[in-house]
Amino acid sequence: MTSEAPTRAYRRLSVEERRSQLLDAALSLFAVRAPEDVSLDDVAETAGVSRPLVYRYFPGGKQQLYEAALRSAAEELEHCFAEPPDGPLTRRLSNALDRYLAFVDQHDAGFSALLQGGSVVETSRTTAIVDGVRRAAAEHILSHLHVSHPDISDPAVEEPSPRLRMTVRMWITSVEAASLIWLDEEKEPPLDELRDWLVEQFVACLVATAARDAPTEAVVRAAIALEPADGPMGSLARRVLPVVSDAAHLL
Amino acid sequence: MTSEAPTRAYRRLSVEERRSQLLDAALSLFAVRAPEDVSLDDVAETAGVSRPLVYRYFPGGKQQLYEAALRSAAEELEHCFAEPPDGPLTRRLSNALDRYLAFVDQHDAGFSALLQGGSVVETSRTTAIVDGVRRAAAEHILSHLHVSHPDISDPAVEEPSPRLRMTVRMWITSVEAASLIWLDEEKEPPLDELRDWLVEQFVACLVATAARDAPTEAVVRAAIALEPADGPMGSLARRVLPVVSDAAHLL
Numbered sequence: 001m002t003s004e005a006p007t008r009a010y011r012r013l014s015v016e017e018r019r020s021q022l023l024d025a026a027l028s029l030f031a032v033r034a035p036e037d038v039s040l041d042d043v044a045e046t047a048g049v050s051r052p053l054v055y056r057y058f059p060g061g062k063q064q065l066y067e068a069a070l071r072s073a074a075e076e077l078e079h080c081f082a083e084p085p086d087g088p089l090t091r092r093l094s095n096a097l098d099r100y101l102a103f104v105d106q107h108d109a110g111f112s113a114l115l116q117g118g119s120v121v122e123t124s125r126t127t128a129i130v131d132g133v134r135r136a137a138a139e140h141i142l143s144h145l146h147v148s149h150p151d152i153s154d155p156a157v158e159e160p161s162p163r164l165r166m167t168v169r170m171w172i173t174s175v176e177a178a179s180l181i182w183l184d185e186e187k188e189p190p191l192d193e194l195r196d197w198l199v200e201q202f203v204a205c206l207v208a209t210a211a212r213d214a215p216t217e218a219v220v221r222a223a224i225a226l227e228p229a230d231g232p233m234g235s236l237a238r239r240v241l242p243v244v245s246d247a248a249h250l251l
Numbered sequence: 252m253t254s255e256a257p258t259r260a261y262r263r264l265s266v267e268e269r270r271s272q273l274l275d276a277a278l279s280l281f282a283v284r285a286p287e288d289v290s291l292d293d294v295a296e297t298a299g300v301s302r303p304l305v306y307r308y309f310p311g312g313k314q315q316l317y318e319a320a321l322r323s324a325a326e327e328l329e330h331c332f333a334e335p336p337d338g339p340l341t342r343r344l345s346n347a348l349d350r351y352l353a354f355v356d357q358h359d360a361g362f363s364a365l366l367q368g369g370s371v372v373e374t375s376r377t378t379a380i381v382d383g384v385r386r387a388a389a390e391h392i393l394s395h396l397h398v399s400h401p402d403i404s405d406p407a408v409e410e411p412s413p414r415l416r417m418t419v420r421m422w423i424t425s426v427e428a429a430s431l432i433w434l435d436e437e438k439e440p441p442l443d444e445l446r447d448w449l450v451e452q453f454v455a456c457l458v459a460t461a462a463r464d465a466p467t468e469a470v471v472r473a474a475i476a477l478e479p480a481d482g483p484m485g486s487l488a489r490r491v492l493p494v495v496s497d498a499a500h501l502l
Contacts, residue, residue, distance in 0.1 A: 116378065127367065162439070163448075166432050170425035170452070177424035181417050188413070197414075200459045201421070208455035211490035212448060224498050234501035239462035241502070247475050250485035251492070 019057055019068075022047050026069040030110035035066055035121040066121045067129070070114070074133045077103055081140035089223040090199050090232040092144055097175075097195045104179045105191065112183055115176060134172055141168050147222045161215035171202050200236045270308055270319075273298050277320040281361035286317055286372040317372045318380070321365065325384045328354055332391035340474040341450050341483040343395055348426075348446045355430045356442065363434055366427060385423055392419050398473045412466035422453050451487045 013021060025047035029038045040062055044051045058065040080099035083092045104111050114122075114130060142160045145168070160168075175198055182194055189197075210217040227233040264272060276298035280289045291313055295302045309316040331350035334343045355362050365373075365381060393411045396419070411419075426449055433445060440448075461468040478484040 122373070131367075162436065166429060167452075169432060170428045173428035174421035174425040177421045178417060181420060185413065197460070197463060200462065201418075201456055204455040204459035205452055207491060207494060208451045208487065209448070210494045211451065211487055217494050220494055221497060224495065224501070227498075227501060229501050233498075236459065236462055237495075237498060237501045240458060243458060243461045243468050243471055244475065244488075246472060247478075247484075247488060250475070250478060250480050250482075250488045 018053075020072075022049070022054060022057055022065070023069050023072050026065050027073060027107070027110065030066070030069060030113070031107045032109050034109065034113050035062075038062070040065070063121060063123075067125060070126055070129050073103075073107065073110070074129050077133050078136040078140075081137045083140070083144070085144055088227045088231050088233070089144060090203065090227060093141075093199050093202060094195060094232065096140070097198055098191075100175070101179070101191050101195055104183065105187070108183060112180055115180060134169070134176075137172050138165070138168050141172070145219045145223075147218045161213055163209055163213040164216045164219065167205050167209045167216070171205055174201065196232060199232050203233055203236055269300075269304075271323075273300070273305060273308055273316070274320050274323050277316050278324060278358070278361065281317070281320060281364070282358045283360050285360065285364050286313075289313070291316070314372060314374075318376060321377055321380050324358065324361070325380050328384050329387040329391075332388045334391070334395070336395055339478045339482050339484070340395060341454065341478060344392075344450050344453060345446060345483065347391070348449055349442075351426070352430070352442050352446055355434065356438070359434060363431055366431060385420070385427075388423050389416070389419050392423070396470045396474075398469045412464055414460055414464040415467045415470065418456050418460040418467070422456055425452065447483060450483050454484055454487060 022043065026038070026043050029042055029046055040054050040058075041051055043065065044054045047054070054065070055061070058068065077100070080103055081096045083096050085092070114126070142165065145160060145164060178194065178198060182188070206216065206220055206223075210220040224233065273294065277289070277294050280293055280297055291305050291309075292302055294316065295305045298305070305316070306312070309319065328351070331354055332347045334347050336343070365377070393416065396411060396415060429445065429449060433439070457467065457471055457474075461471040475484065
């Protein structure tokens, strides 16, 4: 454990490289253990450096290291939702979810500890970082829900309606919940299936909101126009029809 | 502030009555202020008793009082979701949501502080209490999602499928998110509208899950059979049709 550490500590890394090495080591530990079970000694050992070196970079100790690691993870997580505004909406959402779910898969215990709350390292600052990620994800998704269909150009829908905004934020929260349940249930169902189902849940929520909110209806109509029959929305539509086949008395 | 307190402190209340009076006073304060801005002096003043009396009942101080108040609120909240298993599913859900949203409306700041996390009084114990409410709400709702339609009797659907369970838990989380946004946005839209929309979101999520989960499909078919045309599901169906009228290319 200690024989190698001093040698490796003297490898010439720049300040930024060293900092990033320590954050990676911390993240890899927070990914498999609760924050309260990770010590600075563990981080030093994983990074192959001395404990004083960790303290030199993070004089505030574990709390500071945790918050820095969290900030670094938050940046990575925010990037998951950046997606070019081309192609069918469901394909863009699938791409973003693929990256998000890979992040969840990789950060595992750290992701759970963070979102489940009540952890010893949780403070109003860490909560603010997590809220920041939620807000950024919502803004990314909302930026795809502009009406860009040439037949519809109502300036009123440029700014998302409160109802559309609320729908997106609710879906993001439910994706978080699904991720936690998924980690808790030994990563079942497989990632691809979970992703497709979450996309379908989004489509369903969006359509239900469109049924009482004209700006959302414009967004849904524009999105439908871009969807191919062999895409997720077509597949969902064909599977929903038999489910509601006995609903004629409701129409 | 103090002239009345000693007199009122000597009113003869039983231990249980006194405890409950102190909890009510605490809850009314936590409802309008962040937990860190509520002192035991405030609680004593609101209850019209002396500070030592508050300490006699809650020797652990504010943290103990907060947890006791939270437990009392959690019990009340769990009752919101208890609903007899009669009539259309959407009516039962509307009733439960009416009670839940009235609770949110009434407990306001305390509800926000609790769920937004990072509060000084938040511990793994308070998190566990909140998780208990979520679990209880999910079980209540799942108990209504049995297949009781006479034409369908598959014992396999007696126990909710993992996908159905996940759908319900996701919806509960998204209702929480909606409640927080609603409090944050000066209680807009009106409660009735929010309730109807949340019911519609539930129906949409359930139908989307039914499209890939046979046990959920059985639940949805049984629910549809009990819904009247003038109920929320009929209203939703009629408003969704025009939204998806241009989706013929997907079928």
